[in-house]
Amino acid sequence: MKLSIKPTPRLFKWAGALAVLATIAPAFGQDAAAIPKLSDLSDLRVGLDTVWVLVAAMLVFWMNAGFALVESGLCQSKNCVNVLAKNFIVFAVASLSFWAVGWGFMFGDGTPFIGTEGVLFVSGADNSPALGKAYAAMNNFSTEEYAGVYGSINWTPVPLWAKFFFQLVFAGTAATIVSGAVAERIKFGAFLIFSFLLVAFVYPITGHWIWGGGLLAAANFRDFAGSTVVHSVGGWAALAGVIVLGARIGKYKGGKVQPIPGHSMTSAALGVLILWLGWFGFNPGSTMAAMNGKAIAYILVNTNIAAATGALSALVTAWVILKKPDISMILNGCLAGLVAITAPCAFVSFTSGAIIGTIAGILVVLAVIFFDKLKLDDPVGALAVHLCNGIFGTLAVGLFYDNQIATDIAALATGLDRGAQTMAQLKGIIYVGAFVFPVSLLIWYLLKITLGIRVSPEEEIEGLDSGEHGNEAYPNFQVAHK
């Protein structure tokens, strides 16, 4: 590991070192009216862009806490430790697998199908934050020519490891989506292995198609911040898991859906507020540069509008269908709006954002009911939120597409009309589903026939906290599982 940062005194914390330094540095006074060099400005820009990208990445990292709380809150208290442990450790696993191979498969130069260069431990040549000559000229910044093997993510003027961390937190999100859907009956070890494989191989491959310069990137498919890359990929993997695992004991007893309410609405509500906040890193942060302040602000406001309309339309839908404004529907409505706006946030008007959020909020309530009709048991509604609305949001890019906004905000206009853009989106949706779903099915199935993926019925009834971890989540409270 070698970085070519020139030594500067600004990190010295020791007065002792100062003395040494003073003798090294040419001691000349400077005139405040002197003229700066272009390279000074470039350094400042790289610093600003790096701060923005890392702060946005931290917000997305923080979504791990959101998912941990939403998922544990919507499960029973006897499985709370298990859900928390899964959500906690999954980011640790993702950190290693995305470092080991995931990043390289996703962003390494290679074929339209997969990255092949610089795969192992992000070890390929790269001189980021250097940009290509074209960028430098257009932005009027001084910069070296880019020389490396991660060319598809060379449009952002931040150091390689800032790019890596930002992309890592997205990869981690895809794995946490699976966690909720398979909760309350999956073996802890099996989930960890699946997560490792998802982040190491499955997620990066479809990611390469779209963000890594692969086959869908070349086909006018647009997914600004990951309705498909992150959310529906996680959703397809979760659907496969739900099918191979089967429903929880008692969930569809006697041909009827038996509600199994979550143990803490405080956890669930706090979790969704964390996710709402985190999405302000997820979508606006996907600019991966701070210089375009208008784009960041525009995307943030569009994201917020869809979250608000999603929550309100799910509220109304639940009030109409279920007769009362069920809190889990309000919360999932908000998430549905956020998932749906993730792809189109930089390509559509605020009015369209409001419509997309409204539709998402209705869709999520209907989808929860629909999946239960199919006896696909998803304790937290992850399929309704991430799969359905990941697909809907990706499609919405086409349905509400505005070339003018796509040009102004993201400089990513395709020039297509809404019909043609919708077809491009549809193609991408099908390609991704046709890869992720069967591959996930296969992995879950292989895990099932080897290690086993489901705990024993005794353990499931007793609770996974005791069976898998030897812990109780709340040992000082009288618990009453119904």
Place this chain on the structure above:
Amino acid sequence: MKLSIKPTPRLFKWAGALAVLATIAPAFGQDAAAIPKLSDLSDLRVGLDTVWVLVAAMLVFWMNAGFALVESGLCQSKNCVNVLAKNFIVFAVASLSFWAVGWGFMFGDGTPFIGTEGVLFVSGADNSPALGKAYAAMNNFSTEEYAGVYGSINWTPVPLWAKFFFQLVFAGTAATIVSGAVAERIKFGAFLIFSFLLVAFVYPITGHWIWGGGLLAAANFRDFAGSTVVHSVGGWAALAGVIVLGARIGKYKGGKVQPIPGHSMTSAALGVLILWLGWFGFNPGSTMAAMNGKAIAYILVNTNIAAATGALSALVTAWVILKKPDISMILNGCLAGLVAITAPCAFVSFTSGAIIGTIAGILVVLAVIFFDKLKLDDPVGALAVHLCNGIFGTLAVGLFYDNQIATDIAALATGLDRGAQTMAQLKGIIYVGAFVFPVSLLIWYLLKITLGIRVSPEEEIEGLDSGEHGNEAYPNFQVAHK
């Protein structure tokens, strides 16, 4: 919706697009020693200011989680879902109403009483981040002349939608303040309608007087970050609600105050820590620009000093009066200090900040006792925190006013002495109370005689979670309401 951002390649995520681009862009090398243009520096400054304003806005958004936890934690578990749902959905409601008309009434050009231009959906002309010529000259930055209808908020060099989002989260805060005071007996629907009206009309009108170039702005009234604009406005609206609603059943039974303890001190303490953090966006973020690093740091430290002294003085006061350091008093003391320093943080010394926090911490304990004497039933102490200390903080601007600091930190010096400044503050406090309180009374009263605002006694005793939402907050725990 049209934005005039020139297309730049920096958001391109597709290698495919790169090839196209390379042919468009003039391919010439650049010399790192070349001289940058002033416009390059301006772009960088706008980017930096935007990042700071949006990060600060996110911190204030995050206060929604703080209020949700403080208020639900200080209420009973049978009403927990209801409190969480109210606090969650209120920001969604505020997002729509502030977009629809609130922003325009507050910041639109118009009369000293209300904004009248560009009211509907922020649709007025605006070329932000362009500033006026005067600013540009003094800051030595290149910029276009401002041309638009939101002239009162033209002093900050950030894009319009960054201004909007920052102001939206402040508006949302005012509405969440009401939520706590009316908790445990208000109808969910009635609260949503009140919140919509508060953010659409009431909050923006007094906001226009102060931050929108209206009548109090012209009268030397100073409220740096909103002790009055946000907190006492929320407090007056809450007081009106408490009066129209009446006390909870059993609260003042037999002529004595019956304590109804909150159900989770974990929620309450976490909530206040979130609010303390959020206030570092609320006050320092109200610089709405990052270039003045000294101002940001100064305001942050003053904010923290008042929070610390508020918590400690409430601790001591409670220890003396109640014989034990009650945790809810410590928490409310911290909030009281924060509310009180919000107006004066940029105008007073750190020593004054410490005195203001200390007084606020004493005041909040006495006010909680005082409101209970008046049989004004406020489950979470919102009146003591936001109304009393909002007023006190606004007055403290005058009592501790320092023209030198006001010049150095906020460039907002009035030149008045403390006596005259205190009179200016008093005038503003009276004007705002004389508008917000009766108007809120009227709205609550109209809601009462039409839809009804209070749940039935049976539902109140049973809990609003079941009655309003059909949910239980903690279905796996044995609950014991006393």
Place this chain on the structure above:
Amino acid sequence: MKLSIKPTPRLFKWAGALAVLATIAPAFGQDAAAIPKLSDLSDLRVGLDTVWVLVAAMLVFWMNAGFALVESGLCQSKNCVNVLAKNFIVFAVASLSFWAVGWGFMFGDGTPFIGTEGVLFVSGADNSPALGKAYAAMNNFSTEEYAGVYGSINWTPVPLWAKFFFQLVFAGTAATIVSGAVAERIKFGAFLIFSFLLVAFVYPITGHWIWGGGLLAAANFRDFAGSTVVHSVGGWAALAGVIVLGARIGKYKGGKVQPIPGHSMTSAALGVLILWLGWFGFNPGSTMAAMNGKAIAYILVNTNIAAATGALSALVTAWVILKKPDISMILNGCLAGLVAITAPCAFVSFTSGAIIGTIAGILVVLAVIFFDKLKLDDPVGALAVHLCNGIFGTLAVGLFYDNQIATDIAALATGLDRGAQTMAQLKGIIYVGAFVFPVSLLIWYLLKITLGIRVSPEEEIEGLDSGEHGNEAYPNFQVAHK
């Protein structure tokens, strides 16, 4: 208190003020192609650095919430209010004591042992963000010559109060570490007094040795972000407290270790996620400047790698030794990795970071068992996390030291080989322990024989919430203490 910020119009919030201003400012148009002055660039850099340092400081402030939740979650519900109150108020206390004298003892110019100038209320001369001439020349920025008494922290181009707040949150962290170890039997008042003294005297003195230009700074000792300065100092103070206090009643009954499980794994897990996030401010923020984007990103990724490997290796270790993946071990493993990487994050490769995290995760599990063998009763594992891994991490600087990385990332290379660097580290570890541990013992002992530091056995059994605060944490729930 006087600050010499020149008045600028950018904070004006009033349209009225605009008119006045326009007449003051010279009204001339500006050409976007004009050439900026070096001073414009310097102002921008100070703004950017300040935003980064304060955002990082806020993340570290946020760790207060993390410690409050981890510590209360790992204690019993009958002591929950007390733990929350301690963790909440300790930052208020630290804010005052670090302001009063702590900062000055740590960063004031003086002797190699302690700062002696500008001690009281940060009142010494200082013209930050001005840097020394050497820095200015090397960074090609225009700046005044530094003139002040806080020379040891003059390498960062941010205003004095940004430096202060960043260092304050670190000081506060040291005090919160103590809180967990002494929980469930300490008197509230005694803890507050100890915390005040720790932050006022003990922490700043050893801090002065290392970060304040003192004796260890001159001896090639390296601790980038505080494995020793913060964590093992807190750990030694905690160890002294544990010894003077004695074990909780029943903990070592009948010669065997009786587990006393914590009351909420939700609190504990959320707390550690908060701490993980906060550490992205703690370590990368210790650059205290944003211009070196590569350093920030590198340190962040190294921090994350150690957190991930720490969590995973503790998971595996617990699975092997305890037969099940205990959640508190996973959580403490993550913290152990974070504590251990804190000193070396800027001096070692990512591979070394992974090894350091892995060792830390094993160490923490063994240390928890070891301290229980010694009957040192630490309810939350603070000694295993902060003391053991603070020492290990400091030593790891030497064991894994890489001069090339130390040069590139932090410009802090010593030029020593690993053996010599390890000896330098060992010396620092011994010096700090030999000061902090006996001094803390003395303070605890003096408190014991004067005020008393331990609650009565009756109160301990009944719970400190009722005895110390007159509160119940969860009055609506049926509680069952085993």
